[in-house]
Amino acid sequence: MTQVLPPATYFEPGWFDREQLELFGRTWRYAGATGDFEKPGSYRSVQVGRHPLVVVRGHDGELRAFHNVCRHRGTAVLPGDGKVTKHIVCPYHNWTYGLDGCLLAVPQRREVDPDLDRAKLGLHPAAVALWRGLVFVHPDPDPEPLADWLGDLTERVAPYDPERLAEIVPAQRYDLRCNWKVFMENALDNYHLGYVHKDSLIGYDHKRQEQHPCGRRHWFFYEPPLKPGRLTPTDLETGLKPVAEEPRWYGSAFGLVFPNLFVLTSAVGWSSIEVLPTGPETTTIEIRVRALPGQTTRMALGLIKATAKRVLRRQPALDLIQEDVYCCEAVQVGIRSPRFSVGPIAYRYERGIQAFQRNVLDYVPLEA
The missing domain is CATH 3.90.380.10 (Naphthalene 1,2-dioxygenase Alpha Subunit; Chain A, domain 1)
Known part of the structure; x- marks a missing residue:
């Protein structure tokens, strides 16, 4: 048998959706070069299968990756590519996160929940790793190490x-x-x-x-x-x-x-x-x-x-x-x-x- 994949896998919408979830959502994805994140606050948003992710350079110089999903209503907190000055502010309801993903502030907090525990509502983490100046991300915060993956x-x-x-x-x-x-x-x-x-x-x-x-x-x-x-x-x-x-x-x-x-x-x-x-x-x-x-x-x-x-x-x-x-x-x-x-x-x-x-x-x- 010379053709392993059936023809329908090249045009069926259902198969395409499965690839997004089961293939791209479970492998390392290229997210740019280190030069794209030169200064603190520099970020790039990346779609990894069905997972919207974002990579951010922190004030401490570290690269971090998060699921680009606000913990309030799921809005993408950093659409596109660019740079933020101090914090990540959700454009919908102004929930504010640090560049380390921690939830810092909730407007009208008593209206939302006076007993809200900010420590439990940070951005969901994803994994980030480097190879020769290339930045890779993975939806799983603890995946197979990139070096092992590359072999x-x-x-x-x-x-x-x-x-x-x-x-x-x-x-x-x-x-x-x-x-x-x-x-x-x-x-x-x-x-x-x-x-x-x-x-x-x-x-x-x-x-x-x-x-x-x-x-x-x-x-x-x-x-x-x-x-x-x-x-x-x-x-x-x-x-x-x-x-x-x-x-x-x-x-x-x-x-x-x-x-x-x-x-x-x-x-x-x-x-x-x-x-x-x-x-x-x-x-x-x-x-x-x-x-x-x-x-x-x-x-x-x-x-x-x-x-x-x-x-x-x-x-x-x-x-x-x-x-x-x-x-x-x-x-x-x-x-x-x-x-x-x-x-x-x-x-x-x-x-x-x-x-x-x-x-x-x-x-x-x-x-x-």
Whole structure:
């Protein structure tokens, strides 16, 4: 059997809802970079499955995560991203919390409950952890430690320090008309690289690629340049200085942090690519790119363009249907056909897809 997930799991609203609760609500989720929380009071709100969470930098410098749910009527206390000066004030009834989540004040307290115990009504805690300057959150306040969750993926990804790099252009977002898993599987499908991307990825040696399962859930991919020890044309066109100190990383590599984050490295940059399910058949991709500091925005935009080619295979000059986007959206149409099926796979190049599908089923079993 080559296709583990039934077609309906790619478009049924009921399955999408189960994924939000049973998969995304039970795994670590990327919440931004440490640079997003530079000053006390800096915060980002993040939807983790059905759990609205918020990450806040405290006055003591510590990062903390909470369920973004006021203890009075459930209002999101900190919608969006931004900075608060001293306290967290619910916009509905002005219940006030400290940056440590403790309930500090209740307006008209006697009207609400003269014997109210503020110590029992702080914001519900969630877990927060860091890896290489990336911030992760989990709805459970005491989950499996992030380091254990990542396993040996941390040893395979290029040894760059993202905190030493600069993010000098805004995040780039792309909307796709396909289920999030279709995009994930496309990114794990290395059979198509020499065909769909024969021009945009011309500088890479597809036949010498490496793939490795990491930990229990994750995946690592590396593809060297055609000319060993040389920058690829894709990296040369950016004009950026190499981040890599070893020619080993003069190629394209990514680590999949299950279920929906890719960490992509090239010789000249580090990128995070988050795949955000927005509906049963819609997905948003957010790309954030870092390069050595002190370089121009024009160069950074060149890296964005090169990154998009590797991740979305985007052709900015056309601004029409991109290579991978076209394939993903075409697959989404085919999946709805009563005649849909998946034939024999290219085991060496597509085995990551089956591993990904089995991981999804471990959280969202078919028999439920």
